[in-house]
Amino acid sequence: MWSFILRRLLYNIPVYLGIILLVMALLRVRNPVYAYLGKNADEKQVEQFEKSFGLQDPFIVQYGRFLWNGAQLDFGESWKYKGTTVREKLLASIPPSLSITVPALILTTMISITVGLLSAFYRGRWIDRLLVIAAVLGMSISFLVYIIFGQFVGAFLPKQAGWGLQPFEISGYKPWYTMASTDIFGVTVPYPSHISPTTWVAFCLLPVLISVIVSMGYDTRFYRAVMVEECNRDYIITAKAKGATKNKIMFVHMLKNAMIPIITRIMTTLPFLITGSILLEIFFGIPGMGRTLITAITDMDYPMIQGFTAVIALLYILSIILTDVLYALVDPRVRLS
Amino acid sequence: MTPRRNSTTRGSSAVLLTVAFGMAALSGVALASGLSDRDRESDPKVLHLPMTTDGPKSLDPVEGSTTYENRCCSQIYDTLVQYKYLKRPFEIEPALLAEMPTISDDGKVWHFKLKKGVHFQDDPCFPGGKGRELVASDVFYSWKRAADPKYQYKSYWLFEDTIVGFDEFKDAQEHAATFDYNAPVEGMRLINDYEFELTLKRPVQQFMWKLAMFQLSVVPREAIETYGNRFSRHPVGTGPFMLKKEDDWKFGTSLVLHRNPTYREEYYPTEHMPEDVEAGFTKAAGQRLPIVDRIDISFYVESQPMWLKFSAGELDYTTVPETAYNDAFARRSGNLKKSYSDRGIVAHKVPLLDFIFRGFNMEDPLLGGYTDEKRALRQAICLALDWDELNEAYYNGTAIVYDGMISPGMDGYPENGRLPNAFRGPDLDRARGLLAKAGYPGGQGLPTIDYYTSNGATSERMAALLVRQLEKINVKVNPRLVDFSTLIESVDNKKAPFFSFAWGSDYPDAENNLALFYGPNEAPKPNNFNYKNAEYDKLYEKIRMMPPGPERTAIYEQMRDMVIADCPYAGSMARIRHYLVNPWLLNYKPTETFFTWMKYLDVDDSKRQGAYSR
Numbered sequence: 001m002w003s004f005i006l007r008r009l010l011y012n013i014p015v016y017l018g019i020i021l022l023v024m025a026l027l028r029v030r031n032p033v034y035a036y037l038g039k040n041a042d043e044k045q046v047e048q049f050e051k052s053f054g055l056q057d058p059f060i061v062q063y064g065r066f067l068w069n070g071a072q073l074d075f076g077e078s079w080k081y082k083g084t085t086v087r088e089k090l091l092a093s094i095p096p097s098l099s100i101t102v103p104a105l106i107l108t109t110m111i112s113i114t115v116g117l118l119s120a121f122y123r124g125r126w127i128d129r130l131l132v133i134a135a136v137l138g139m140s141i142s143f144l145v146y147i148i149f150g151q152f153v154g155a156f157l158p159k160q161a162g163w164g165l166q167p168f169e170i171s172g173y174k175p176w177y178t179m180a181s182t183d184i185f186g187v188t189v190p191y192p193s194h195i196s197p198t199t200w201v202a203f204c205l206l207p208v209l210i211s212v213i214v215s216m217g218y219d220t221r222f223y224r225a226v227m228v229e230e231c232n233r234d235y236i237i238t239a240k241a242k243g244a245t246k247n248k249i250m251f252v253h254m255l256k257n258a259m260i261p262i263i264t265r266i267m268t269t270l271p272f273l274i275t276g277s278i279l280l281e282i283f284f285g286i287p288g289m290g291r292t293l294i295t296a297i298t299d300m301d302y303p304m305i306q307g308f309t310a311v312i313a314l315l316y317i318l319s320i321i322l323t324d325v326l327y328a329l330v331d332p333r334v335r336l337s
Numbered sequence: 338m339t340p341r342r343n344s345t346t347r348g349s350s351a352v353l354l355t356v357a358f359g360m361a362a363l364s365g366v367a368l369a370s371g372l373s374d375r376d377r378e379s380d381p382k383v384l385h386l387p388m389t390t391d392g393p394k395s396l397d398p399v400e401g402s403t404t405y406e407n408r409c410c411s412q413i414y415d416t417l418v419q420y421k422y423l424k425r426p427f428e429i430e431p432a433l434l435a436e437m438p439t440i441s442d443d444g445k446v447w448h449f450k451l452k453k454g455v456h457f458q459d460d461p462c463f464p465g466g467k468g469r470e471l472v473a474s475d476v477f478y479s480w481k482r483a484a485d486p487k488y489q490y491k492s493y494w495l496f497e498d499t500i501v502g503f504d505e506f507k508d509a510q511e512h513a514a515t516f517d518y519n520a521p522v523e524g525m526r527l528i529n530d531y532e533f534e535l536t537l538k539r540p541v542q543q544f545m546w547k548l549a550m551f552q553l554s555v556v557p558r559e560a561i562e563t564y565g566n567r568f569s570r571h572p573v574g575t576g577p578f579m580l581k582k583e584d585d586w587k588f589g590t591s592l593v594l595h596r597n598p599t600y601r602e603e604y605y606p607t608e609h610m611p612e613d614v615e616a617g618f619t620k621a622a623g624q625r626l627p628i629v630d631r632i633d634i635s636f637y638v639e640s641q642p643m644w645l646k647f648s649a650g651e652l653d654y655t656t657v658p659e660t661a662y663n664d665a666f667a668r669r670s671g672n673l674k675k676s677y678s679d680r681g682i683v684a685h686k687v688p689l690l691d692f693i694f695r696g697f698n699m700e701d702p703l704l705g706g707y708t709d710e711k712r713a714l715r716q717a718i719c720l721a722l723d724w725d726e727l728n729e730a731y732y733n734g735t736a737i738v739y740d741g742m743i744s745p746g747m748d749g750y751p752e753n754g755r756l757p758n759a760f761r762g763p764d765l766d767r768a769r770g771l772l773a774k775a776g777y778p779g780g781q782g783l784p785t786i787d788y789y790t791s792n793g794a795t796s797e798r799m800a801a802l803l804v805r806q807l808e809k810i811n812v813k814v815n816p817r818l819v820d821f822s823t824l825i826e827s828v829d830n831k832k833a834p835f836f837s838f839a840w841g842s843d844y845p846d847a848e849n850n851l852a853l854f855y856g857p858n859e860a861p862k863p864n865n866f867n868y869k870n871a872e873y874d875k876l877y878e879k880i881r882m883m884p885p886g887p888e889r890t891a892i893y894e895q896m897r898d899m900v901i902a903d904c905p906y907a908g909s910m911a912r913i914r915h916y917l918v919n920p921w922l923l924n925y926k927p928t929e930t931f932f933t934w935m936k937y938l939d940v941d942d943s944k945r946q947g948a949y950s951r
Contacts, residue, residue, distance in 0.1 A: 034825040042861055049489045080394040081588060083567035148641060159649040170649065171642035172635060173590055282638050287589045295391055300822065
């Protein structure tokens with residue numbers, strides 16, 4: 001297995017380098033300096049800016065420098081946020097994103113698989129039709145509508161009406177944990193020292209619920225299709241013939257055999273846990289990765305865009321390799337060779 | 338025993354007296370500082386203010402350029418002079434200065450006297466963590482930073498061609514191995530710790546306005562040397578508010594500003610406008626500043642959550658988002674709806690110092706030029722455009738459409754915004770006549786005009802409206818929707834024949850707008866039109882040296898009319914910002930011209946609590 005992982009990693013190095021090369025080349029199609037310095041920057045300012053940030057160097061030098069520094073996890077300093085490194089911004093924006101995306105993924109996957117199983121098992125009957133209609137309806141409504149409606153009904157109305165229970169904030173974000181660190185064999189290991197569930201509920205649960213509702217439509221339909229395919233397999237007929245209970249057929253036989261597409265779906269989602277949901281983060285004022293990246297793009301903050309892209313691309317490649325490994329773990333027919 | 342007891346009694350009496358005097362003195366100080374019987378620690382006064390953006394990018398004034406950076410830096414730092422809070426039209430008063438600068442008869446030598454006892458905020462960068470006193474050399478140090486290539490000269494435009502020897506200093510330092518802050522500048526003379534003198538190249542009246550701009554705030558050298566690049570996150574100034582820790586600024590989310598306990602002695606102004614009495618802005622006169630203990634500023638990229646938070650009583654004021662305008666105001670009358678006024682909410686309309694226009698490149702072979710035919714072509718285009726329609730469609734009809742380039746509220750702004758000599762549309766018959774005069778009867782023979790504007794849904798729709806309006810006189814326009822960077826590049830390189838831009842004045846003096854047509858300011862400088870008129874340039878050089886007054890205003894008007902006749906732009910329009918203020922926010926007189934006003938604000942927590950429990 002380790003030789004497989006190593007080989008896949010080596011194969012993917014040119015892909016990774018290519019992604020970074022492409023991003024850096026695309027960013028340099030237009031000179032960002034005018035947008036950065038504003039419309040009245042004179043030639044001297046432009047020249048000084050280009051000099052300060054190494055933009056006058058040949059492209060290959062800039063590329064090599066980025067790779068060399070990136071290998072040491074140094075993506076440089078943000079152009080816009082002076083005195084702040086890209087690494088700092090990355091590390092600061094990952095936890096808020098994960099505070100939303102991880103619970104959302106867990107909840108969505110659990111609910112969608114269950115609903116998909118039910119729907120597939122009762123295929124063609126009223127319960128299946130009802131669930132399919134609900135999924136299609138859920139998919140048909142814009143994400144933005146869910147957010148605006150969710151903020152209004154979930155957070156604003158209870159506050160305006162002065163209800164006793166006002167669980168959600170309209171927008172904003174406060175860390176719901178404090179970090180501490182401890183030394184283990186000379187290595188500093190950070191850990192959350194204090195967790196405040198009420199803070200998480202106030203600032204994160206509403207966006208999580210909205211995310212779950214939006215994703216459920218897509219996921220339910222996907223898992224239903226997977227389960228329906230499994231329903232037609234011989235082993236299900238055999239299990240039924242042997243008198244296995246419905247629950248056993250669904251949750252033991254079907255679920256186990258449907259793991260490959262389930263893993264594929266979950267694993268392809270993993271990198272996006274980090275990147276977060278741009279719309280949710282913007283509307284709820286959550287300083288996560290998605291919002292930070294979008295702001296960097298609109299600000300033409302090259303080091304931020306390059307640094308974020310490098311990390312996201314790396315995560316994506318790693319998740320693909322991990323998916324292959326997991327295939328072999330859940331399905332004995334798959335060999336890592 | 339007795340004598341001892343007696344002595345003890347006498348001692349006790351002495352202690353009691355001392356305590357009593359001490360208490361009285363303390364309460365006196367407390368009253369003077371506006372503290373009254375309130376304990377600032379356990380019962381702090383807190384403002385909850387919004388900002389429609391993802392916030393500032395830097396809290397270092399020399400790197401700041403946006404209005405958001407202005408809003409934040411203006412609370413942390415001080416400038417030599419500041420805007421009078423309640424006075425309209427705007428006037429300047431001393432801030433760090435003990436008195437207004439004295440200016441020599443020839444207008445070139447400015448003598449400054451600093452207030453004594455102004456201290457920087459306490460910070461570990463100072464010995465013992467105690468902020469030291471601000472002295473004259475700090476002013477020079479802070480200003481020289483604008484000439485440091487490390488900061489990409491972002492703020493140097495404020496000094497360009499102004500102080501004797503400063504441009505030369507900048508050029509010399511650019512090629513030096515290290516920037517020498519101790520190198521002398523001919524026009525900057527230190528007299529003592531509290532006095533200094535500036536020698537200007539020529540008398541420039543508007544320099545006084547520039548002295549009030551946040552980029553010219555005074556910073557301590559120790560903090561820059563201690564924090565380096567991180568100074569932008571770890572600001573140290575002399576302003577009314579401060580950050581207690583770097584974490585007070587959460588990028589893109591919030592900024593918490595704490596009252597600076599060592600803030601210089603400053604009091605709420607007594608000078609005001611007559612209407613301020615009824616509005617309640619005069620009640621705090623004489624109160625020690627800043628009044629509140631903390632300001633919680635939250636940033637909103639999207640206006641929807643800000644609007645909801647204001648409606649839920651969680652924000653002290655809000656600007657009214659375009660999408661919520663009809664929710665707050667009656668469409669016909671423009672008055673605040675009863676549902677809001679019943680809650681004690683007050684609306685304010687603040688005209689911005691805007692000059693929104695469509696510019697012509699005067700060097701373009703088709704649209705540029707100064708012959709009668711070329712003028713006629715541009716005038717025809719101006720007369721075909723309907724700014725009122727644009728205003729109705731995209732600004733809820735609330736923006737101000739006006740003639741000339743001088744924004745509302747400034748000297749030289751025409752009465753009611755109208756001028757008889759202006760080419761304001763729509764006047765299609767006249768437009769067609771002028772088009773024929775230009776040599777394109779019925780638009781025949783006129784090539785398609787490239788119109789550059791930034792991309793984005795609203796810009797695209799605005800461009801479509803412009804295309805439709807010009808089609809009425811058979812002028813064909815090809816909208817070039819480009820990203821902002823390309824738009825700037827195209828205008829700077831004089832490649833855009835017709836373009837959409839806007840100008841927000843840096844200070845409330847029409848000179849700032851008139852500079853946009855000054856020949857030597859041609860692109861990439863602010864004269865994006867590349868307009869050149871020798872007579873105009875001479876007048877501009879003259880008005881720069883003139884103090885405000887009827888004579889100067891008459892020249893402003895003359896220059897305005899010269900530009901209108903040559904027609905290097907089509908326009909104009911200024912936006913109005915609508916503010917809604919909750920009843921518990923006191924002393925708030927909204928303005929977007931300066932941002933030092935947070936120190937004057939107060940909050941009535943009893944009213945706020947009432948609103949929450951409603």
